[in-house]
Amino acid sequence: MAVRMSAPAAQAQETRQRIGATIVEARSVRKTYETGAVRVDALRGIDLALEQGEMVAIMGPSGCGKTTLLNCLSGLDSLDGGEVLIEGTPLSEMSDRERTDYRARRMGFVFQFYNLMPVLTAAENVELPLLLARASGDEARRRALDALGLVGLVDRANHVPDALSGGERQRVTIARSLVNDPAIVWADEPTGDLDSENAGEIVELMRRLNVERGLTFLIVTHDIAIGRKTDRIVRMVDGEIRGEEVLGMR
Ligand SMILES: Nc1ncnc2c1ncn2[C@@H]1O[C@H](COP(=O)(O)OP(=O)(O)OP(=O)(O)O)[C@@H](O)[C@H]1O
Ligand SMILES: [Mg+2]
Secondary structure, three states: OOOOOOHHHHHHHHHHHHOOOEEEEEEEEEEEEEEOOEEEEEEEEEEEEEEOOOEEEEEOOOOOOHHHHHHHHOOOOOOOEEEEEEOOEEHHHOOHHHHHHHHHHHEEEEEOOOOOOOOOOHHHHHHHHHHHOOOOHHHHHHHHHHHHHHOOOHHHOOOOHHHOOHHHHHHHHHHHHHOOOOOEEEEEOOOOOOOHHHHHHHHHHHHHHHHHHOOEEEEEOOOHHHHOOOOEEEEEEOOEEEEEEEOOOO
């Protein structure tokens, strides 16, 4: 007799199949900022592994080190101790050039305040990472329109950011973050500037891209409603990981 799984069980199995090798691993990562006489131990020995196809939320009080962690994991910021491995390669073994190239090819970024170029249209903003990676103009435009299609914004392709709503702007930045077909997308408070309805739509969109395209997401958020939509919530306090909650998807 064929066994029929309940919808949540089927979804959990699908999630397990999606989740594969470790894509990012932090080992005893430390980061200290010194400004004049003030020393801040922003990261005090972080161990964390993200698996391919996972969607993870980092939560914790303001100043606990969430942005610092994201910047250290993505190689935007240097470490003061420990190691970060990306797809098995230690960041410390890459040159600045290799790290920059890796980011351009394999990573996408979404920030709270969009970071869109105000004089460029939505399509031009989305094309930018491809043009920086030396794609041809035609190819960049085609892929930008595909990415805008994935976020439901083809009909806004020629709008500049000022002529878009907040939720639409964030969908443009999500299109931009996935246009280079990255392995992982880093999102620092992607819904921090949005009302709860738009925030919910943005996280649903990220979840859909996670499930359908196997994109790995690390999302820093203050919003527990966003955290609950992910596979796992990692809680930070004062530069340390103080626990995690696996949300029944795995
Ligand atoms: N460039 C910097 N120079 C000096 N101190 C810094 C710098 N960046 C961050 N810090 C300090 O490091 C600590 C962690 O900052 P971080 O931005 O990672 O916090 P966060 O968890 O992202 O907070 P928020 O939720 O408010 O964004 C804070 O105490 C902050 O003041
Ligand atoms: Mg922050």
